[in-house]
Amino acid sequence: MNWTNALAVFGALTGAGGLGWQIWSHHLTGGRVEVFSTRLKHEGRWWVRTDVSNVGVAIVGYSVWRDIPGHRLKRAL
Known part of the structure; x- marks a missing residue:
C-alpha cells in the first residue's frame, strides 16, 4: 500500500467516524429551533x-425586517 x-x-475512516459522531450527538440533543x-x-x-x-x-430574540421600495432591507426598530 502506498502513501x-x-x-x-x-x-x-476519520470522515465516517466524524459523521457517526454528528449523528449520535444530534440523536442525544435533538433539534433546537425550527424555522x-x-x-x-x-x-x-x-x-x-x-x-x-x-x-x-x-428563544431570546427575534428580528423583523421591512421592505422599502428602492432601498435595501432595513431592520425595523
Missing part, C-alpha cells in the same frame, strides 16, 4: 411570514 492509498483510507418561512408577492411588494417553533430551547 496515497493509506491517506485515502485514513480520510475515509419555516413563506413569501408572497402582493401588489408588487414581497411579504415574508416566518414561523419559529421552539424545540427545547428558549
